[in-house]
Amino acid sequence: MDFNDSAEEAKFRQEAAKWLEANVPTASELKGLDPMQQAKLWQKKKADAGWACIRWPKEYGGRGANAIEQVILNQEEGKVDTPNTGMFGIGQGMAAPTMMTWATEEQKQRFLPKLASGEEIWCQLFSEPAGGSDLAALRTKAERDGDEWIVNGQKIWTSGAQYSDWGILVLRTDPEAPKHQGLSYFFLDMKSPGIEIKPIKQMSGASGFNEVYFTDVRVSDAQRLGEVGQGWQVALTTLMNERASIGGGGGNAGFKTAMALAEKVQIDDQPAIKDKAVRAKLANWYVQEAGLKYTGYRSMTALSKGEIPGPENSIGKLVGAPKSQDLASFAIDLMEQAGIMWTPDAEDTENLFQGAYMSIPGLRIAGGTDEIMANIIAERVLGLPQEPRLDKGIPFSEVPTSNK
Amino acid sequence: MDFNDSAEEAKFRQEAAKWLEANVPTASELKGLDPMQQAKLWQKKKADAGWACIRWPKEYGGRGANAIEQVILNQEEGKVDTPNTGMFGIGQGMAAPTMMTWATEEQKQRFLPKLASGEEIWCQLFSEPAGGSDLAALRTKAERDGDEWIVNGQKIWTSGAQYSDWGILVLRTDPEAPKHQGLSYFFLDMKSPGIEIKPIKQMSGASGFNEVYFTDVRVSDAQRLGEVGQGWQVALTTLMNERASIGGGGGNAGFKTAMALAEKVQIDDQPAIKDKAVRAKLANWYVQEAGLKYTGYRSMTALSKGEIPGPENSIGKLVGAPKSQDLASFAIDLMEQAGIMWTPDAEDTENLFQGAYMSIPGLRIAGGTDEIMANIIAERVLGLPQEPRLDKGIPFSEVPTSNK
């Protein structure tokens, strides 16, 4: 048990660090570019040199690297100051694996390299207002019309819809089939006529998500992935890659910052950190953060041994999000009445915990609520049985959706 | 809002106190009697003077008093030193109300006065090994034989079976009827041939409960309460009186004792009570205990206004039992390594928390688990819907009872 790289890992790390050092965009390169342009510049640079999406096969713009090499690259890239390329995450992390599995060779050649290079941005359109935790309850329908499908309905919680070129989506192609069997999976041009995008404002004031409305939007049948009615199965490929990718959140509003605050503010005319009740709370949060960190090390080790991390990664969000909420609430209390002050747009530590307090409720819900995460652990990790299902084996159109 | 008696209440309190003062058994009266004999002596004395089961009608040995008068009598009796009459509780608190509602006039005349006077002790035989939280899943069967029923099966968790004269029980008279419709309710002589009683030893070492085995035990049909198949409905009369009667537990191992301990033991070379973490924990437990106490005052006020306390009383046990468990565990920790020492039979405070630690797991389960209590609040107080039921509308014999 050690934290050292293997020989090959060390070699790869060195190579990656060397390239990064030599190629990190300079201030002059980035001058005058907006964040999106900066991201695209950097991503293209990486792609051209074979440092983008390195786990993908070379022919699709990747490098044929293994999982641990991806981790090492991320670590090294984390050490240098590069533009934020977060907007490529959904396309590269969720759309691409789905395309790899389900698209035609021609489609892969056409789309994957541009996904890797950041020349085209993708978004994911699964959730619907009626769906929530019950994703497969989606109602946006696609009706066949020759070689095309006509799409009508509404999607929600779509990150990046406003700047995406393409989107992956699941549609109901047969309302009379049982819930999970009436779905089909497509990808479409986000600039298609009939698509309307509205940002969703969150209680924190941020607007990271969108509602996307479809009115007679036409999608070619050639853009269907998998068979008609096989949509749920295809969607699982996409979803397998989602939950692992969502962390515990709270950002910098964690143990370290809370401890620093406790050293600064006073209780009983001495630093709050001397207060045993404060110490006990901080200790519990330290234990949780350390536990998650080392759980991460364990799955990274599994990765480097070629194992695929499973649903047990759900604990990151299940532990992290509520922890961050309680920690933020407690940190605000440490400030006493001054804790109520919050300048939403300011990013300084004075506002860190207040911002976290307002944004974490979303983290406890987005990408699977605490309750869904607990179900996943109970069912997929511990192998406990599902609840009785009243929505299976009957036509979707007959599944109760309200008390009426 | 005040804590004073109304005029009538004050008058009643005075009367009760006066009688108690004059009639509390003296040491010489009790000399040489075992606890059971002492209890019977005291109960009989109360009954003869009309101070037993005072809420019952006079003709059945009561006094026709109201609920708040019962509370006042209990408070006054609590102030004087009397024999423990706990063994009469189930008969007077659960069997009697059921008899009042469902028995014939003749049966009431025969049994109620002796219940009030403690001359006859009753126990309750509902639970079965296969039942647990699912009480109606009971299987002990009664088969008709002329004017009698022949009972075979096993009951469990029966308090006082070993010294009871009579018992109330629910039996399955029709296994082919749906679960709740195949039951009938009886009372029987606990000395009947074919009854075998085995004490259940608990992890705490105590043996408050029994298993009761029935082998061809004969019960007269005249001892049936309600119609054949109406047993569940009759049982509900009995159960309505159970849950309210079970407290939060922990006995003396509560806030007060924990605080006294914290003033005695040391942390960092000063009394533990000076430790902020200790204070915060104690404060939370104080708040919970006070909350329960004043919730009790509120229901007592409702009682005195003639209202019937409802399922909201479930919170006593739901809050009290887990609180007592955490408090006991924490108090043991305060003693540090010495906390592991426990002389199970000793009743002194040195052993109080250890005894509580070992007995409270039972309190979180007996009379309805934490989970059942939460269901009761969710369904009966908040009016939330039941879970889907797979055991309804089909013959009991077809309800799944195992994975086989």
Added chain:
Amino acid sequence: MNFEFSEEQNLLREQARGFLQDNCSLKAVRVALEGDQPFNAELWKKVAEMGWTSTVIPEEYDGLGLSYLELSVIADELGRAIAPLPFSSSVYLATEAILACGSQSQKETWLPRLASGEIIGTFALAEAQGQTTPANLSTQGGDSLNGVKIPVADGDIADFAIVVAKSDKGDGASLYIADLNADGVEKQKVQTLDPTRSHASLTFSDAGAELLGEEGTGWQATQNIFNRAAVLFAWEQTGGSDAALEMAKEYALGRFAFGRPIASYQAIKHKLANMYVKNTLARSNCYFGAWALNTDAAELPVAAASSRVAGIQAYYFASKENIQTHGGMGFTWEFDCQFHYRRAKLLSVNIGSEAQWQDKLITAVEKQNAA
């Protein structure tokens, strides 16, 4: 024993609830959140006309001379309505301070106008992050006031403030009444987590100030005022907790997942049951708090701290789990769940946080045991 509100008090509750449903709906709260008005002045006017601001002020000062049980009922309903009003600042704190420490002439000067709602008062203690104590107080009193108080709840709309200033006498602090419309006072609005309740910084530069109570008795006075206010804050928290539970329940009953209402899943059922439990413990503690406050009982410090801790815990839990019960819509700006979550935090840091009151509770129990 009669541990219940009287018929008249329950009638008052019905009237108050009906009035607030009509005049302080969630829409009105949203206007306060999104609008640029520091508070709902029109609502304040109506509330004052109904006499809520004068509830416990003696008749000789144009008050109604009612009891703290009536005020408790009003606090409960204001909390449930998340009212965008400076009620706690003006009624629970400023009015109480003058009732407790004011001279005859001070009472005659301030109480009638507080009763009529014509003026709004507040209480200025905090100066920086962390716990304020006589040792770290920097605002100076004397003939004039100098220093910065930040944040002050409703500081930008209040006409006067009870200011806690440092003193080299007695317990280390003195209380002053400061006219916030006078020279030498600068009000600066500050942004907060709960824009439905305005906050400001108050800068005093040789500002006029009038001593309230004896010099060097300000710290103990503040503790006594906070003990009384704590019960009323707890009632607002309890009312808010019940409203949050009802909001969660209503949504859970109507929202379907996997073919049935989410309210039929134990994860949601037990979550709501836990809310009910915490709310009930808070409410029952508040009953005792109200009794102790109303009778000026020796138990007040214990009852106040216990109510306060229970109220803070119940409202935090109910407000965050109400959002959780709503799922995705719960954390949108469009939905109203956020109102409770914001207000819960405001009420929990005003007059001292949970940790302070847990400590006060045990201190009060220690004193009780020693007595």
Added chain:
Amino acid sequence: MNFEFSEEQNLLREQARGFLQDNCSLKAVRVALEGDQPFNAELWKKVAEMGWTSTVIPEEYDGLGLSYLELSVIADELGRAIAPLPFSSSVYLATEAILACGSQSQKETWLPRLASGEIIGTFALAEAQGQTTPANLSTQGGDSLNGVKIPVADGDIADFAIVVAKSDKGDGASLYIADLNADGVEKQKVQTLDPTRSHASLTFSDAGAELLGEEGTGWQATQNIFNRAAVLFAWEQTGGSDAALEMAKEYALGRFAFGRPIASYQAIKHKLANMYVKNTLARSNCYFGAWALNTDAAELPVAAASSRVAGIQAYYFASKENIQTHGGMGFTWEFDCQFHYRRAKLLSVNIGSEAQWQDKLITAVEKQNAA
């Protein structure tokens, strides 16, 4: 990075688990609980023969000279089996004390016999309820030992004890090796919450004693020994937590209520999921603890405290909720749930309770930050 046990270590785990399933089943634990034997001497003999007691003792003292990773694997499995053995007293504490502070001759005297399991050692610190500190230590050292140590885990079966005695030098305490079979030592068995691990009081009356390490360095030495032992205790707690979860899961899958397994109810599913989460956090902390212990890393104090706190919390939760999951049968003497619940408390008060380690954790982080 390679944050996993090696193939050999995993093989050792398989062997250990298989051995304990055969030789330390729950039946064997019950025999220890109900019987009058202070420990399972036969099992101890076998365990020693397999070399578990000599795992980390250097070969020069007849040990196996293996690493603390191997010892961690063994601790994990012993915890899972709720083994009725004085292993933690003799191996994690007594052996470590001599390894850390012993002179060459002391090592030669004691280690070979500890390695062979021929003698059993223990550690005697507690003298009364509450936290033991140099200030309240009353046992006197010097040429002879005088005082009462109570309770001492495995004190009635141990051949010698490391005794912490008061010192007027240095850090206020000195360690002594006391032969418990010598004159002047009285062993008195005491009853405890977990009869599967024997405890006793040790009364020293002018008993012979041999200084271990420098005079006045005993307190710091004890802290260092406890930091190392904490990781191994945490492994036992983590192993026990996993076993309790498995017991609960197995029962919930087989027990039906209302026509379906109770394991299909969210109340039970989420309870078990929470156990899994706490167990995983504990185990992952233990991984880091094992690494720090094995490499004598500067992070050891932080890693030890973090593992210890996580282990205590996980085992308390898993052991009590395992009983709860079993319902009525869970709290019977006949069922085995009680074993974990008893052992969880024993492991949590030995070498210092949760609160002490929470405090130590923050102290260690403070030192790390200062460095």
